[in-house]
Amino acid sequence: MAGQKTPGKGRLDAVVAAAQRDRAERELGYREQALKLYPWICGRCSREFTRTNLQELTVHHRDHNHDNNPPNGSNWELLCLYCHDNEHARYLEGEAVAGPGGSGTDSPQSFHKGLAGLADLLKNKDD
DSSP, rough: OOOOOOHHHHHHHHHHHHHHHHHHHHHHSHHHHHHHHOOOOOOOOOOOOOOTTTTGGGEETTTTTTTTTTTTOOOOEEEHHHHHHHHHOOOOHHHHHOOTTTTTTTOOOOOTTTTHHHHHHHHHHHH
């Protein structure tokens, strides 16, 4: 009995080894790196996170380029799901305003002057 293998033990060892390998690969990913570099706080609303709700904390790429992952984390910031969605919505709106090839920093011009004729109307009323 001393030399006998327990049925299923080889399979369990393989599962544990695969889990450890997958964990190591994830830790090489930018999310795991960012979670090690930065405190678990949303960079916009300052909501604090713990292990129980950490899945709600996301990594935002400041330049919106998901391939730009410097090891020092200079292109990342941690944002909660809500602030991250808001940031991407603002970015898409900025692109829509700028049009193709635009910078997204120009705001649309308004030519409507709602109170432009008010002074004339008040003068005529007093006459």
